[in-house]
Amino acid sequence: xxxxxxxxxxxxxxxxxxxxxxxxxxxxxxxxxxxxxxxxxxxxxxxxxxxxxxxxxxxxxxxxxxxxxxxxxxxxxxxxxxxxxxxxxxxxxxxxxxxxxxxxxxxxxxxxxxxxxxxxxxxxxxxxxxxxxxxxx
Amino acid sequence: xxxxxxxxxxxxxxxxxxxxxxxxxxxxxxxxxxxxxxxxxxxxxxxxxxxxxxxxxxxxxxxxxxxxxxxxxxxxxxxxxxxxxxxxxxxxxxxxxxxxxxxxxxxxxxxxxxxxxxxxxxxxxxxxxxxxxxxxxxxxxxxxxxxxxxxxxxxxxxxxxxxxxxxxxxxxxxxxxxxxxxxxxxxxxxxxxxxxxxxxxxxxxxxxxxxxxxxxxxxxxxxxxxxxxxxxxxxxxxxxxxxxxxxxxxxxxxxxxxxxxxxxxxxx
Numbered sequence: 001x002x003x004x005x006x007x008x009x010x011x012x013x014x015x016x017x018x019x020x021x022x023x024x025x026x027x028x029x030x031x032x033x034x035x036x037x038x039x040x041x042x043x044x045x046x047x048x049x050x051x052x053x054x055x056x057x058x059x060x061x062x063x064x065x066x067x068x069x070x071x072x073x074x075x076x077x078x079x080x081x082x083x084x085x086x087x088x089x090x091x092x093x094x095x096x097x098x099x100x101x102x103x104x105x106x107x108x109x110x111x112x113x114x115x116x117x118x119x120x121x122x123x124x125x126x127x128x129x130x131x132x133x134x135x136x137x
Numbered sequence: 138x139x140x141x142x143x144x145x146x147x148x149x150x151x152x153x154x155x156x157x158x159x160x161x162x163x164x165x166x167x168x169x170x171x172x173x174x175x176x177x178x179x180x181x182x183x184x185x186x187x188x189x190x191x192x193x194x195x196x197x198x199x200x201x202x203x204x205x206x207x208x209x210x211x212x213x214x215x216x217x218x219x220x221x222x223x224x225x226x227x228x229x230x231x232x233x234x235x236x237x238x239x240x241x242x243x244x245x246x247x248x249x250x251x252x253x254x255x256x257x258x259x260x261x262x263x264x265x266x267x268x269x270x271x272x273x274x275x276x277x278x279x280x281x282x283x284x285x286x287x288x289x290x291x292x293x294x295x296x297x298x299x300x301x302x303x304x305x306x307x308x309x310x311x312x313x314x315x316x317x318x319x320x321x322x323x324x325x326x327x328x329x330x331x332x333x334x335x336x337x338x339x340x341x342x343x344x345x346x347x348x349x350x351x352x353x354x355x356x357x358x359x360x361x362x363x364x365x366x367x368x369x370x371x372x373x374x375x376x377x378x379x380x381x382x383x384x385x386x387x388x389x390x391x392x393x394x395x396x397x398x399x400x401x402x403x404x405x
Binding site for chain 1: 282290292293294295296297298299316329331332351355356357358359360
């Protein structure tokens with residue numbers, strides 16, 4: 001993991017959505033966002049998004065970096081690193097520069113990385129397997 | 138000679154010592170703070186200095202009605218919350234700070250025609266947890282959560298079951314969280330406390346009583362420019378124990394609106 005991502009992951013979240021929170025609408029922030037509750041709508045930040053294990057998101061996510069441990073139904077457009085943790089369930093298309101998928105993560109959708117497009121949600125044979133898209137540290 | 142008169146004599150001594158000139162007006166039953174501000178405005182005053190407690194300053198803020206003054210504060214109350222925020226520890230420091238005239242631009246928060254630089258509380262935070270004994274504060278923190286609906290920046294609505302919270306422009310606490318409640322960032326900070334376990338209450342009780350809600354687990358933290366408290370209707374929003382408004386109510390930030398004379402040891 002590069003130094004910048006390490007710093008981003010260790011930085012304190014500016015916006016924290018607690019576990020009993022339900023948000024409906026567009027959540028925009030200038031800083032890091034940590035989601036532990038539910039969001040329906042859209043999430044937008046130039047910084048990092050952390051989706052905790054028990055979080056449920058039905059929204060498109062636009063962010064600099066993202067670490068996903070919860071459930072997302074929506075498209076992820078990440079300009080930097082995307083980490084799908086073992087508990088992650090993502091249903092939607094992914095776009096990012098660097099992708100890491102941990103054991104147990106579930107992903108249904110298309111994936112594009114620097115022009116490459118891989119799909120596994122349309123019944124066609126994917127151009128690349130998930131293992132090929134994983135970038136090891 | 139009562140305590141107030143002693144302080145007045147002391148104040149006048151310090152004012153001459155630091156060669157601070159200007160008109161001194163006292164509040165009387167017939168002359169309210171609003172009247173004094175109006176008179177000062179008519180006479181072309183550029184700087185207003187409130188001498189008294191936090192309430193005196195808050196009333197002066199409310200009386201400004203959008204007029205452009207440089208503001209100062211000299212605390213006559215040892216427990217003044219604002220004096221800690223502004224870095225003015227006592228009467229002497231207050232006068233010294235006014236003499237030095239270190240002016241900072243600060244954000245001003247507005248709710249229902251009232252202006253404030255500190256924070257508003259709701260739910261359990263409205264009850265002065267600091268002054269309660271151990272058992273009573275534990276009992277309050279163990280209470281049932283309430284459902285709140287809050288709209289943020291006209292962009293999204295937040296529904297939460299929580300004990301209470303605060304919306305802050307600035308605060309004086311030693312929370313060591315520079316990013317929260319900074320009165321120069323043009324943002325409000327909404328902190329909402331969820332129900333905690335008994336162990337968590339024991340562990341974070343003093344942080345919560347001190348307003349450092351972000352230290353407790355599961356606390357929601359939102360930075361925004363506008364907060365609309367929608368539900369439950371009729372719920373109190375308080376400032377230092379005084380009810381300022383009831384739900385539904387809107388709190389907005391006016392960036393860099395205030396020219397404030399501040400001390401070196403201010404908290405922002």
